[in-house]
Amino acid sequence: MIPVLEQRKIPAQFASWLWEKGIRTEEELTEFFNPDVTAFHDPFLMHDMAKGITRIQEGIANGEKILIYGDYDADGITSTTVMKEAIEMLGGEPIIYIPDRFMDGYGPNEQVYRYFIEEQGVQLIITVDNGVAGYKPVKYAMEAGVDVVITDHHELPAQLPEALAVIHPRHPLGNYPFGDLAGVGVAFKVATALLGSNPLELLDLVAIGTIADLVSLTGENRALVTLGLQVFRETDRIGLVKLCEVAEIDLYKVDETNIGFGIAPRLNALGRLEDATPGVHLLTTFDEEQAEELAHFVQQQNEKRQNIVKQIGQEALAMVEQMPNHSLYVLAKKDWHEGVLGIVASRIVEATGKPALVLGINDKGIAKGSGRSVGQLNLYEALCEEKDLFLAFGGHHMAAGFSLEATLLPELQERLDAYIEREEIDLTKGKEVTVLSAPDLSDIQLEFIESLAKLGPFGTDNEAPCFLFENYQMQQVKQIGADKTHLKLVAEKNQQTIDVLAFNKGQEIEEFMTVNPLAFIGELQINEWNDRKKPQVLLKDYEVKGLQVFDYRGKKQSLTQVREQDALYVYWDEKVKPNTGDTWQYRADLAGLTPRETVVLVDCPVNSQEVRQVIDITKASRLYCFFLSEEEYYxxxxxxxxxxxxxxxxxxxxxxxxxxxxxxxxxxxxxxxxxxxxxxxxxxxxxxxxxxxxxxxxxxxxxxxxxxxxSPSYKERQQRIQTEKQLLYSQPQELYTWLAQ
Incomplete structure (x- = not known):
């Protein structure tokens, strides 16, 4: 393996990362590093593909009214666009319909089908990114003499709709070798079968939908996204060009991160708030003025979505802080916006490490919302156990949507807590991550980081390499972002430094202000600003071992910041006692000390050994060091x-x-x-x-x-000078070493 990596200018240390991915032979390496059309499987290996293609071709040839019934997320929008353009290439003029999240709900809707069949004279319905859960609407259409061709990738129910064709990569009667296609991937396979060759010009859309839907970026998806990114960078879609402009994305350097965090959220915002149909118009228009107008509309909707998420997220987190310690959180409030609750649930999971169900309650007393899980809990299976409570639900391992009577929410909370306990599901165990030992900082050059891109595109099942950085000091720590949600840090080791970016860690700023050596894991990136490039780490997780020491020396005003915690204040001089009246402040009577997790050392004792006695008696794990000195003996x-x-x-x-x-x-x-x-x-x-x-x-x-x-006074002052030198004027690392020994 090593010679092959050297030939491709890939650092040899990535061999273990590739080995963990199951990539071990030269043939597998070649396939991994050269994803191309040879990775595309024959679309006719999917069950019902031939039957579905024949029917669509007949409909086009006969000039039938064809309805493409899509979905309101980025995968659904791109799936609809791919199917629309493929049919148009063959001369068809399909009607598109993106269901309204709030009026129509997800998937086939019988009333909508009835309207298009009875009022519009539709003769053929093609679903994209939905359909397998629509048994009754599909049955109605088929009985009305309108054929339905389902193209979908979602979980297959026990009873499939009785459609003319059900095209699905995991259909039990099919032989398709890759089951993780997104909805847009399935639509692309149908387009390929329809056109008789791979319509590579559609791959920019395929890349967007595949990345947005968080499906596995392995196998065929890896090839679809790799080639799709290349097409995206040279796209003729004026709508994508304008969308990149408003999102401040360099079109010619677009990658999976830009799509995942820039393009996809904007397209998703449309369906979260209102009608997602403008997304299809944006992707298909040839009118520059219309494209610019639509791109700005999408941007406005996304900003509106962000504000709603922020408000509901704050309210939901406030609820969590007031709740008992549950294994899973069920959070609900009247009039929470249904369209963003999945995002809010994800934020709760990120903040607490526990699964969360977030629901909005309407005027009829119905609670409807979304849930997000962690790896240890299959959320769909958990909800199935309590299905008698729901009016409707669906989903998969990590996410679900559902509705129920609001009066049943307390029972749902109780039952899910009991389910987790009964099944002995350990939610404390975090996600396992394969990490590589970080190189010396002197070896982390731009060229090294650029070589990582050859392992991409990164995403589900092909996460970017994560590096372990051990025994680092955080020299600078500051909150960034409009709401100070994120952190910018400077990590130091052996007199060398590297910038670290920690998203959504703003509230944990104090943890990074410890003088302890930190261990953290993160992805290496290139930070480009004002035409300057420098390495940085995108922090994923961190650990502080042993006694945590927070250096607040010289910051008397910060005593008020610590007071919010259940802290034990220890002081030796009555004059420096904080004038708060709090009962948990103790004079330095060692006999009166009790075990406490957090201890604040307010001032300096005469002898530094008294500090060590405090640590031994309290068994503190968090130590705030102020060491105030009114006399400044040293x-x-x-x-x-x-x-x-x-x-x-x-x-x-x-x-x-x-x-x-x-x-x-x-x-x-x-x-x-x-x-x-x-x-x-x-x-x-x-x-x-x-x-x-x-x-x-x-x-x-x-x-x-x-x-x-x-003289006792002379000796005491000598001792105080030595104590202040050791406690108040030592370097942070020296102080930590002495306190922790």
Missing amino acids: LNGLPNRQKFARLYQLTRQVEEVDIRYKLPQVASALKLSQKELIFMIQVFFELGFVRIDNGVMKKVVDPLPHPLEE
Whole structure:
């Protein structure tokens, strides 16, 4: 394998990544790195393909009214467009219909079928990206003498519709070798069979729908998307050109990320809010003015969708914070916009790591919504167990749509919690990711990252290589984005740095402010800004091991930020006690300390070992270090011997001084600060060099000589200086090393 990788200028360390993908022979490597039309399978291997093609050809030849019945998401929009253009290439003039999410629902709708058959005289219906779940509407059409050709890729129900043809890559009576086509992929196979060759000019549409629907980017899909991206970059579709402009995407460099996060969400926004038909018009128009107008409309709808998602997402997360600890969250509210609830559910899963069902309740008391899951829970199977509660539901392992009486929502929550417990489903186990050890930062050059692109396009089942970065310090941490939702970080190791981008981690900023060494995994990318390119890591996950130390030294005002937590405040000096009246603040009486996960060290003790005692007793796992110092012993230091000598000479020359009133004058005369003078007088008093009577310093005749170090105050200040040096003025990594040892 290694020689083949070297020949293709692929770093040898990717051999293990390819091996995990099951790509091990030279033939498999060649196929992986050269996805082309040879990966396209014969469309006639699909069940009913020949029957369906014959009927469509007859309809075109006879000038019949043909209805293409699509779907309202990006896969459905592109599927509709592919089928429309294929039929038009053969001279047909099909009618297209994209169902309204809110009026018609998903899939075949009998009322809509009835309208087109009885009012419009439709003689043939072709479904794209839907159909297998439409038993009753299809039966009505067939009994009305209108043939239905279903082209779909969704989960096959136990009872298939009695259509003229059911074209599906996983049909049990078919022999198609690749079952993971998107709806647009199936439409493309029908177009290929209709036209007698691969209509490569349609592959830009196929790439959009395939990426948008999150199907497996392996096998035939990998070839469809790879070639589709090439077609996209040279597309003649003026609508796509204009859409890229409003989305600020470089058409000539478009990749799967641009489509997945730029093009697809905009097309999806149409059907989430209103009618998705303008999406088909955008993709098919040859009128530049119309294309520009439609592209701006799509952009406006997407911005509107983003605002709705933001509002509902905030409300849903607030609900989660107020709820008991469930295995799965059922969240519902009156008038939540039905079209965006799947996105909101995904946000809840991302924020909590738990499955979420998010529903809007209408005026009739019906709750309708979407669910998203995690890998350990097959959401469709879970809902099947509780099917008696639903008016309707459907979906697959990771996602579902459903409706039920709103009064049944508490019971649904209770039953799903019980199901997860009964089936012993461990939701704490995260998704397993194959990671590669990150190279030294000096080896992460642009050329290295560019070589990663040869492993793409990336997506489901072909995720981009994930690298493990261990023992890194975060030097800079800041929130970015309009709502400070994301983080921009600078990671450092061995005096070398790399930028890190963490999406949707804005609320976890504090975790990255720890001085602990961090381990994190992420994808390597090239950040291009103002014609400058530099490597960066797209963070996927991170881990902080052992005691977490948060360095808040020099940030007294930040005490208020920590107060929101169930924290134990430990302080040694009464003067620095936060004036809050909170009952969970303790004076430094070690006997009164109790175990607590979070401990705030407010100020510096006399001896740094007292800090270690606090850690041992509380068994803290999170330590906030302020180490406030009103006196700043380390910076002020000890008065030197010349200063002590000047004071000593004064005590020999003057019988007494009323320091209550004369302190400023004496300090000025001796060129001392008043604080220094008070400290030095205390030292002399402890050593027997002077007496203090009612605030009057008096001379001691022939005092015995003593070293300054014998004074308790002098020794305490020496100790405080050493403690502040260690706790307050050490480097962050030095502080962490000392605290964690």
